[in-house]
Amino acid sequence: MALLELQGVSRHFGGVRAIDGLDLEVREGEILGLIGPNGSGKSTAVNVITGLYPPSAGRIAFDGRDITAAATHRRLSEGIARTFQNIRLFGGLTVWQNLWVAQNSARDRAARGFLSRWMGGQSGAREGIGKLLAFAGLAGREDELASNLAFGEQRRLEFARALAAKPKLLLLDEPAAGMNAGEIADLDERIRAVRERGVTVLLIEHHMELVMAVTDRVAVLNFGQKIAEGTPAQIQAHSAVRKAYLGGDH
């Protein structure tokens, strides 16, 4: 069953068609890789899915509901969370506060009454944050300012912050950028662990080894359109993909 469905979604910037009539389906429980050369529209697709840009045309459905026009923070409480290619933490807040302030799933929001939402009410949130800290390997660092963390730790905190909203769908925007081999192996495990908990993952990534190892299916974008879709093995053998990546006739 499709958790996220894009139908004929386009986003134009002036005359540039960043994505052009994109159909994409993310099935419940899978890890879908989204790859493509630089400028192929991957980031625009993520931004349209999360609501940063309204699409110029087309329709987006999530969990059986049309979310084409929903506000960004609403989509998060519906269950779409993301990380950023360039880390965007709340540097002036502590590690713990970064996670606390992001606990905005529809369920958490409902659990917080009007008063407790504005005046604190931290006790119920504590347990979930403890689990997230352990998951991100940041236990014991909760009172550190996020801006004081090392690069790898910041990436893990951002990952955990996205999970704080208890998403159904997690969008990872080039999570391996700037990581060494050991950190990528950790990331691989972490992505699988997230899926074990029932979270569907859309992985946008340049690092082919990671994509081929961890995903169930891969979709390939070029010039804002989907040029191929299939299992990692099918994609590796696909001629159009090789052409898009390597150029010329290979």
Add this chain to the structure above:
Amino acid sequence: MLADLVQNTLDGLAAGSAYALLAVGFTLIFGVLRRVNLCYGPAIMLGCYAATFVHLSFGAGLLVLALVCVLASVLAGGYVERLCFAPHRKGSGIAAMVASFALWMQLEEVAILALPKHLYPFPALYDGKPIDLAGFTIRVEALVMLGAASVVCAALWWVLYRTRFGIAARAVIDSPLAAELSGISVPRVSMGVFALASAIGGLAGFLVSASFEQVTPMLGMWSTFKGLLAMMLGGLGSLPGAVAGALVLGLVEAHSQWFLGPQLRDLLAFLMLFMLLAIGPRWMTTR
């Protein structure tokens, strides 16, 4: 001479604590939303007119007037936010600032045209004698303002560092984009910040009106100027800086009024701001 210096310093700190309250509200809006709200003062002025109206019509006491002042300022502040800042949330900060200037003119004209008189009396905060301390006089109103400024700063610190709303507001300062994508409603934070800032401004307006014992349409411009000046002196967007800037402004005004006369007083304050902006250290323009 020394006696003058000491007395001027006391007077300066007294004026400065009123400026501090104005500057803290101003800075809260600038710090969180990166927007300059020129209509901050005129919204406070409307709050004070509402209070004096309630006083003249119903003879309400000071506590009620303080509440009316705060509530009416919050309503007026919310009106400003809806009209000037909500439409430009993702757009240009200059557009929002110009819009707030237009609304300033609107509110000031409303006050001038719609009210039968311009100058209205405001009940005195305290009508006893000023305190005499070894030959120096301290107005009781000044002590009240200093106390109010300290309490408001402590309460604001608590809100910003201990409550979910405050932490969400600080998340918006760090990255509005990530805040939105983490499910924080930026419009709601913006509205909350405006309400909080306007409430502080309303309290400042109440204390100022009650110690001047009058309200005029000039209160709007006065509040915006003093708040803006103190905020800029304090380094744009830093709350402790705004308080320090307000006290410095009060001191400079008190001393220059005494030694140079009232005409040069405002000139000197603006000259000081100009010097700091032109040749001041880098921290002037960062948070």
